[in-house]
Amino acid sequence: MTLEIITSDLIAPLRHGFFTRRGGTSSGVFDGLNCGPGSSDQAQAVQINRDRVARAMETEPDRLVTVHQVHSAEVVTLDAPPEEKPRADALVTDRPGLALAVLTADCQPVLFAEPEAGVIGAAHAGWRGALDGVLEATLAAMEGLGARRDRIHAAIGPSISQRAYEVGPELLDDFLAEDPDSQRFFANGTGDRYLLDLPGYGLHRLRRAGVGVAEWTRHCTYSDADRFFSYRRATHAGEADYGRLISAIRL
Secondary structure, eight states: OOOEOOOTTTTSSEEEEEEEEEEOOOOGOOBOOOOOOOOSSSSSHHHHHHHHHHHTTTTTTTGGEOBOOOSOOEEESSSSSOOOOOHHHHHHHHTTOOEEEEESSSSSEEEEEETTTTEEEEEEHHHHHHTTTTHHHHHHHHHTOOGGGGGOOEEOOOOOGGGGOOOOOOHHHHHHHHHHGGGGEEEEOSEEEEEEEEEHHHOOOOOOOSEEEEEHHHOOOOTHHHHHHOOHHHHHHHHHOOOOOOEEEOO
């Protein structure tokens, strides 16, 4: 099956993509393009999938770089593929041919481009990373390479949508402690539960930080099992594990 790649007009003409699960070699609960080496999927299948992504990005497999994601605000600036995966949740570079990628399964994959300066970035932003400032940290790291914040374009890819993202009251408290205006990203759920608009919050943080322009592709990972992996959907279904989607960008 051919790979399915969602793109953003904001990032074009730079080569980039939010890859769906279609077109991979994995099977079972990982059926499709599972690119997560941290999953219990067969390592060979994951590597084949990642090789396919590298080809689609027109780069070598060893130049498709991911990090060991830890739901942090840590950003790594790269000038070459690292020997070992750093523990971080975002990457930036100004080196052509180096593809930056993040893995997600409900969290926000965010791709950044500042073509005039020749600087790109990629971030994994779940609620914790977004709250702790991973998006702003990515913008700052891009500025460190010569990018101008008001010229940076950012696109949020397939993420869990508000109608599917039920959270507890303690999460609302964490958000309100950072910014009382965050109340607007929470809708009432069942009982004491709330529904969090994670992509809306991500866009808010990007725009508040002064990014040039930002958008969400408006794809919900939870609601479209044929196209996307979802940690929360797998948990609700009682599945032992789940696949990871990949999103990548390169100069």
